Amino acid sequence: MDCHKGNALLCHYYPPCPEPELTMGAAGHCDPSFLTVLLQDHIGGLQILHQDKWIDVPPIPEAFVVNIGDVMQ
Secondary structure: OOHHHOOOOOOOOOOOOOOHHHOOOOOOOOOOOOEEEEEOOOOOOOEEEEOOEEEEOOOOOOOEEEEEOOOOO
16 A cells, blocks of 8 residues: 555644534545544534434543544554
8 A cells, every 4th residue: 555655644724613504514524544633622513424323522622533544444
């Protein structure tokens, strides 16, 4: 897979929206990377797909959510 030949870091920042009811959010997806580190805010929004149902993941203050991606699996 040649994973050892390079490194990449991709960051996303989603600032607060003044009209959150107008936002669409991200489409359902898997993390294609090796590792995803997420710092949730008090608003939340992270969901997991479990038995064909989307379930909200409640945010934990000052905690990072670490997901293994498709490459790690």
